Amino acid sequence: MTDVLERGTRLNLTQIAPDLSRLAVQCGWQQPAGAQPFTVHFISFLLDSAQMIPNDGSIIHSEQPASADSSIRYHSESPAQSESVIIDLTRIPQNIARMAFVLSLHEGVQRNQNFTSLDARIELINEATGTALARFNLPADTHESRCVIMGELYRKDATWRFSAVGSGFQDGLNAILQKYGAPLLRLQDNSGSTTTSVAQQSPPPGNPPQVMAASTIAPGVAPVQRPDAGYPVTTGLQKQRQSPVICHEVDYEILGYEAQIVEVELDPGETVVAEAGAMNYMENGIHYESKMGDGSNPKSGFLDGLLSVGRRLLTGESIMMTHFTNNASGKKRVAFAAPYPGSIIPLDMNELGNKILCQKDAFLAAALGTEISIAFNRRIGAGFFGGEGFILQSLKGDGLAFIHAGGTVIRKDLNNEKLLVDTGCLVAFTSGIDYDIQMVRGLKSMFFGGEGLFFATLAGTGTVWLQSAPFSRLADRVLQHAPSAGGRSQGEGSILGGVGRLLDGD
Structure with a gap:
């Protein structure tokens, strides 16, 4: 039976599946019949120890279906209400500390759409055996979000672990891109229309964004634009990228x-x-x-x-x-x-x-x-x-x-x-x-x-x-009904009542 995780749960995958080498992370959603059509994007971010993407090839999605080293590959399931990535854990570069798995609604802000009518979930599967390891359902209090971090896969003590995050963002994908210092993304919905998500502000006049040369991109991977190309990135993101993780990970x-x-x-x-x-x-x-x-x-x-x-x-x-x-x-x-x-x-x-x-x-x-x-x-x-x-x-x-x-x-x-x-x-x-x-x-x-x-x-x-x-309210009620403070004695169910308390020392 698959474990259903609560938000905040951290699961040691290596402990429950010692032979785990290839992991399938599948995100699915159920759209009610007759509801307004949705396009949901499943995006994976490969992050370094500062929890930032180290390069443009560290974002995996339908338009960029593989990492530069092919250690993680995107797959679209049929029907089109489920997408997944297959991760070869033995080939993940050492500079990658964790991976974040995100569901985002296509133009959710512009279309005023959110996850209220979608039953979203993430499931972890041992790809070699087909065994389901765990499942995490989207918490109800994030249904009004337009973009959600469903979970994170990370290394600790030579083991792979999964954290059920369930953190929602009302501002859509832009908030996630800024959080991870990610570049501009171009994504298509089911009808073929394209939307662009930008992590930072528009460049100053006269400094348009630059497009990466096609020769620098792996075959089959769509080019992406960096909004910081040709002009300095914002100070806040520079500080975030240079700051190490400071807290112990318990x-x-x-x-x-x-x-x-x-x-x-x-x-x-x-x-x-x-x-x-x-x-x-x-x-x-x-x-x-x-x-x-x-x-x-x-x-x-x-x-x-x-x-x-x-x-x-x-x-x-x-x-x-x-x-x-x-x-x-x-x-x-x-x-x-x-x-x-x-x-x-x-x-x-x-x-x-x-x-x-x-x-x-x-x-x-x-x-x-x-x-x-x-x-x-x-x-x-x-x-x-x-x-x-x-x-x-x-x-x-x-x-x-x-x-x-x-x-x-x-x-x-x-x-x-x-x-x-x-x-x-x-x-x-x-x-x-x-x-x-x-x-x-x-x-x-x-x-x-x-x-x-x-x-x-x-x-x-x-x-x-x-x-x-609140404890203050509870304490007031207790004191109000305490016999020693003038409250009414109920006798605690004993026929002796106060005489019984006198005899036993209360």
């Missing part, structure tokens, strides 16, 4: 339901940073040490450490953070638990713009290299009445981080939209979201509606995480 498993823990697997030498007191258990061979700061900047001095301590004091957290490092020769695990019942949210920072803002007590743990700091809410109204105060926690990095929240967690992807939220229910949001407050309209609703005087408002384009049971 694996994890979330256990439990109402009161979850996260078990982090560390390879030799890997480190995870956590809040003081968050550790639940750890295996022998893991060394832990309390330090001032998160360790994201190894060159920081004593004054930087003091500043870090000052920031943490503002959030009400411990001045120290605990670093857990695997000093053994094999893999070891350490587990962290939230301080109250609720859910743990795994965040792949690299897929979320490398920055998250969250409520000041939400952080639980993160891979070493993640910068854990504070951000000030500059709006007075939101600071006083938004439920989160003036200080938020800021997480920056490109690895995994874990935050926790009360009750059920809901993820909302906004596309230039506005969301009204009960104050206190906000857990975290990406940097493209504007956070403010809005007063409840109408005196009756304000005083008798039971929702308070203000709503928190979240507007813009990005991702928001909400919680159904």
